[in-house]
Amino acid sequence: MFYSGAFDPWKIILQMIGMQCGYYIVLGFAFLAANIMHDRPVSTSHLFSAKHLDESTGIWSAAFLAHLLTAFGMAVLLRHIVQRAKKCLDFGCTAYSFAILATLVYDGELPTTWIYWLVQLMCIIISVSLGEFLCMRKEMEEIPIGYFNSGTVSTGPSGSGGTARSPGGSPLTPS
Numbered sequence: 001m002f003y004s005g006a007f008d009p010w011k012i013i014l015q016m017i018g019m020q021c022g023y024y025i026v027l028g029f030a031f032l033a034a035n036i037m038h039d040r041p042v043s044t045s046h047l048f049s050a051k052h053l054d055e056s057t058g059i060w061s062a063a064f065l066a067h068l069l070t071a072f073g074m075a076v077l078l079r080h081i082v083q084r085a086k087k088c089l090d091f092g093c094t095a096y097s098f099a100i101l102a103t104l105v106y107d108g109e110l111p112t113t114w115i116y117w118l119v120q121l122m123c124i125i126i127s128v129s130l131g132e133f134l135c136m137r138k139e140m141e142e143i144p145i146g147y148f149n150s151g152t153v154s155t156g157p158s159g160s161g162g163t164a165r166s167p168g169g170s171p172l173t174p175s
Contacts, residue, residue: 023074023096026077030065030066031066038062046063053067064115074092077131085135085139088128092127100120
């Protein structure tokens with residue numbers, strides 16, 4: 001959990017792979033739920049095509065809902081995979097950039113509808129902001145330094161530590 005400061009490219013690559021896999025898993029389940037609610041057939045093209053976010057198709061509301069749910073899922077993934085508030089923007093934008101690249105490859109062209117870009121921008125903002133908030137909450141948790149065990153304070157796994165004493169100098173006893 002604690003940042004060591006050492007550059008580890010394999011860890012970064014694995015985190016990116018984890019974020020991308022998590023993105024498509026969450027998006028897949030979100031599209032499944034949205035399409036079941038709207039009584040629409042489910043297709044893998046929902047994951048990669050931008051045509052589902054075109055307001056003229058009539059199914060863009062289900063796609064919008066799926067992408068919105070995915071943004072919240074991505075925030076949770078950022079919290080558990082990246083674990084650093086400072087890195088949420090990098091990993092969040094990278095995951096969505098790869099998703100846009102996959103859309104470009106699948107459709108053969110960049111999406112031209114304004115709603116696609118608006119939804120992507122909104123999802124990036126939601127996932128990164130909420131991811132940073134969740135990571136900051138985790139980073140701000142109290143770090144346990146020791147614990148009371150039979151009148152002694154343990155400072156580590158070895159159990160070394162002295163007897164806990166009150167400010168007056170008398171030994172403390174656990175309640």
